Amino acid sequence: MSSTVMTPPQFLAGFDEAAFDACASGEASFICTRREKAFNDYGMIPNPTSRDEEYRRTDPMLFRMGRYARMPTIATGRLQKTRRWDEAFDVVVSITDHRLGLSEDLPAGVTVCSLNDAATSHPELMEGYFMGAASPEEGRKFLELNNAFWNAGLFIHVARGVVLEKGILIHYDVEAEHAALLPRLLVIGEEQSQFSIIEDYQSSHETPFLCCSAREFYAHAGAQVKLVTLQEWGPSVVHIAEDWARVDRDAMVDLVSLSLGGKTSKMTVGCTVCEPQANAYLGGLYFANDKQHFDQKTLQLHAAPDTFSKMLYKGAAKDKGYSVYQGIIQATHGSIGVDAYQTNNNLILDKGARADSLPGLIINADELACSHGATMGNLDPEQLHYLRTRGIDEVEARKILVLGFFEEVVQRVPHAPIQERLHDMIERKLGDTDE
Amino acid sequence: MNKELIICDLHVSIDGSPILKGVNLDIKPGEVHALMGPNGSGKSTLSSVLMGHPAYEVTKGSITFGGEDLLDLAPEERARLGMFLAFQYPVAIPGVNVSKFLKSAADAIHPDGKVNATDFLKDLRANMAYLEMDAAFANRGLNEGFSGGEKKRMEILQMLTLKPHLAIMDETDSGLDIDALRVVSKGVNKLMDEPFSLLVITHYERILEYLKPKFLHILMDGRVVLSGGPELVKQLEEKGYDWVKEAAAKQQSAAV
Ligand SMILES: Nc1ncnc2c1ncn2[C@@H]1O[C@H](COP(=O)(O)OP(=O)(O)OP(=O)(O)O)[C@@H](O)[C@H]1O
Numbered sequence: 288m289s290s291t292v293m294t295p296p297q298f299l300a301g302f303d304e305a306a307f308d309a310c311a312s313g314e315a316s317f318i319c320t321r322r323e324k325a326f327n328d329y330g331m332i333p334n335p336t337s338r339d340e341e342y343r344r345t346d347p348m349l350f351r352m353g354r355y356a357r358m359p360t361i362a363t364g365r366l367q368k369t370r371r372w373d374e375a376f377d378v379v380v381s382i383t384d385h386r387l388g389l390s391e392d393l394p395a396g397v398t399v400c401s402l403n404d405a406a407t408s409h410p411e412l413m414e415g416y417f418m419g420a421a422s423p424e425e426g427r428k429f430l431e432l433n434n435a436f437w438n439a440g441l442f443i444h445v446a447r448g449v450v451l452e453k454g455i456l457i458h459y460d461v462e463a464e465h466a467a468l469l470p471r472l473l474v475i476g477e478e479q480s481q482f483s484i485i486e487d488y489q490s491s492h493e494t495p496f497l498c499c500s501a502r503e504f505y506a507h508a509g510a511q512v513k514l515v516t517l518q519e520w521g522p523s524v525v526h527i528a529e530d531w532a533r534v535d536r537d538a539m540v541d542l543v544s545l546s547l548g549g550k551t552s553k554m555t556v557g558c559t560v561c562e563p564q565a566n567a568y569l570g571g572l573y574f575a576n577d578k579q580h581f582d583q584k585t586l587q588l589h590a591a592p593d594t595f596s597k598m599l600y601k602g603a604a605k606d607k608g609y610s611v612y613q614g615i616i617q618a619t620h621g622s623i624g625v626d627a628y629q630t631n632n633n634l635i636l637d638k639g640a641r642a643d644s645l646p647g648l649i650i651n652a653d654e655l656a657c658s659h660g661a662t663m664g665n666l667d668p669e670q671l672h673y674l675r676t677r678g679i680d681e682v683e684a685r686k687i688l689v690l691g692f693f694e695e696v697v698q699r700v701p702h703a704p705i706q707e708r709l710h711d712m713i714e715r716k717l718g719d720t721d722e
Numbered sequence: 723m724n725k726e727l728i729i730c731d732l733h734v735s736i737d738g739s740p741i742l743k744g745v746n747l748d749i750k751p752g753e754v755h756a757l758m759g760p761n762g763s764g765k766s767t768l769s770s771v772l773m774g775h776p777a778y779e780v781t782k783g784s785i786t787f788g789g790e791d792l793l794d795l796a797p798e799e800r801a802r803l804g805m806f807l808a809f810q811y812p813v814a815i816p817g818v819n820v821s822k823f824l825k826s827a828a829d830a831i832h833p834d835g836k837v838n839a840t841d842f843l844k845d846l847r848a849n850m851a852y853l854e855m856d857a858a859f860a861n862r863g864l865n866e867g868f869s870g871g872e873k874k875r876m877e878i879l880q881m882l883t884l885k886p887h888l889a890i891m892d893e894t895d896s897g898l899d900i901d902a903l904r905v906v907s908k909g910v911n912k913l914m915d916e917p918f919s920l921l922v923i924t925h926y927e928r929i930l931e932y933l934k935p936k937f938l939h940i941l942m943d944g945r946v947v948l949s950g951g952p953e954l955v956k957q958l959e960e961k962g963y964d965w966v967k968e969a970a971a972k973q974q975s976a977a978v
């Protein structure tokens with residue numbers, strides 16, 4: 288018999304037992320149990336360090352844990368302020384430091400409520416799905432951190448066959464300094480449902496805080512689900528995110544992550560195509576300027592034959608910006624007819640800017656069509672010259688080329704006004720100089 | 723406005739190796755000139771230098787357009803003076819929408835820095851119809867997945883949009899089918915309604931029948947070795963470039 292060595296639990300600064308005890312109060316018992324379990328798992332996973340492969344290029348010291356205090360769980364309320372473009376959506380959720388505001392009248396077949404309310408009103412769904420989408424090879428510290436400490440929990444369920452033309456907007460606007468926001472999202476799209484969700488992260492300028500998000504997405508047979516994340520936090524924010532999706536037979540999921548704001552970001556997007564004809568698209572756009580640091584990892588997991596996944600991440604680095612992309616394609620044994628694509632293109636716009644691209648494959652499939660490619664470089668001088676011969680000055684020509692570079696991903700974003708906003712943000716970043 | 727192009731004793735090198743070795747050429751407003759010459763003789767080099775491609779080094783000589791020294795000017799400044807090059811090999815720029823790009827170019831060329839959006843679209847549609855192009859091209863990525871001939875047509879669409887005073891067409895006819903050549907030539911001729919001069923680079927007689935140059939020059943090994951009228955092309959088609967060398971030698975000795 289081997290002896291079990293009990294290693295003492297490890298906690299990230301600011302998220303220890305005392306902090307945990309302070310956060311669990313008056314919640315549904317299901318939620319409390321899950322938090323307890325997650326807190327134990329969280330403690331058992333060693334604190335990540337830059338010696339870990341996953342954190343080699345993004346030292347967890349950069350997160351400056353310990354500077355932030357968890358905000359109390361944000362209470363649900365009525366949707367208050369309506370912004371100009373709220374009309375453009377079927378459902379709007381507005382999350383601020385103090386309130387999780389929900390649309391009053393929801394379309395038929397659509398449930399949008401807090402996780403706590405869902406635990407009471409839809410216990411069977413919570414039981415079956417909550418904390419079940421992730422399929423990591425090893426313990427993920429920040430995922431468990433969120434599972435234990437989340438303070439803005441949202442549940443979205445779209446019933447069988449329901450089609451939302453305009454989709455759902457979740458808008459974050461954070462003002463509190465040195466706070467930790469831990470959004471937790473559970474999305475279930477039943478068979479043949481069709482909808483899009485846009486998560487829009489914004490915060491007031493210069494407010495330093497931590498956002499550690501975890502999201503789970505389930506798309507059942509024939510569902511078509513688009514999830515767009517527009518990360519436009521203020522320039523002093525640390526953003527850590529874990530996204531996990533599961534896609535069933537004939538379903539199609541788009542996971543589009545647009546990283547523009549914040550100071551440091553560490554993002555993981557994992558998607559399992561679980562049944563034949565399941566299809567996943569992972570789109571990414573990131574633009575690191577000034578001293579921004581963006582680290583992203585994608586996992587395309589093929590758990591059945593005849594499954595498809597396509598990943599396209601496009602990034603630019605300017606000034607002293609730094610980006611890391613790491614991708615994994617994995618197919619389980621016996622998977623035939625798997626199509627998996629992985630493309631990562633990087634524009635390095637300045638001498639001081641840097642991008643690392645690490646595509647990887649773990650292939651266990653017998654028959655797999657797989658491609659992965661990465662490009663790295665500055666703007667093409669021939670394209671630049673071509674535009675200039677048409678009267679367009681160099682600054683404008685560069686702008687046109689950078690926008691063109693990103694456009695394939697931008698086109699994946701539903702809602703033209705949001706595409707326009709993306710164009711504006713990219714232009715603004717190009718115009719900014721760190722001198 | 724006197725938009726005369728004067729190229730005087732132009733020497734050009736790339737990566738240290740000389741390509742153009744003393745080119746002289748004079749194109750007055752309203753004139754159509756043809757430039758022919760064997761592969762590698764320097765025709766595209768000349769067009770690139772005229773538009774200010776940064777890879778080419780002018781080691782000697784001058785180029786002026788309407789009295790302005792072009793060599794001091796950036797490509798975009800040359801375009802704003804009214805110069806246009808239809809490239810032999812137009813680049814593709816995926817993700818850059820054709821109509822947005824054309825609008826940016828039209829804005830940039832316009833003296834007020836902006837054209838009226840409605841007029842622009844009306845113009846664009848008319849020009850595309852004139853060139854018998856499917857309207858769907860306006861919303862595609864620039865030359866993205868275009869066939870060789872479609873790219874050439876796109877060059878001429880840009881030319882019609884920007885209405886230059888002087889255009890250089892570098893083998894626009896290569897790769898165009900018979901109908902496309904007719905359509906493209908019709909498009910170019912439309913520009914002749916206004917004062918417009920043209921340098922047509924080609925290997926074939928056919929486009930010259932449409933564009934009717936008054937002058938024809940033959941470039942060999944980086945020099946214009948023979949200049950004459952359009953009748954030169956017939957002789958060239960019959961006798962090939964060896965004949966040009968002899969004729970050039972005769973012309974030179976006659977000049978001495
Ligand atoms: N970057 C370069 N480095 C070295 N040589 C070059 C470079 N670019 C062009 N050249 C050479 O310059 C010469 C002239 O080329 P150019 O493209 O001007 O010829 P051309 O007359 O247009 O030919 P074609 O009829 O085939 O289009 C060629 O011998 C070519 O190989």
Ligand SMILES: [Mg+2]
Nearest residue numbers: 765766767810
């Ligand atoms: Mg050529």
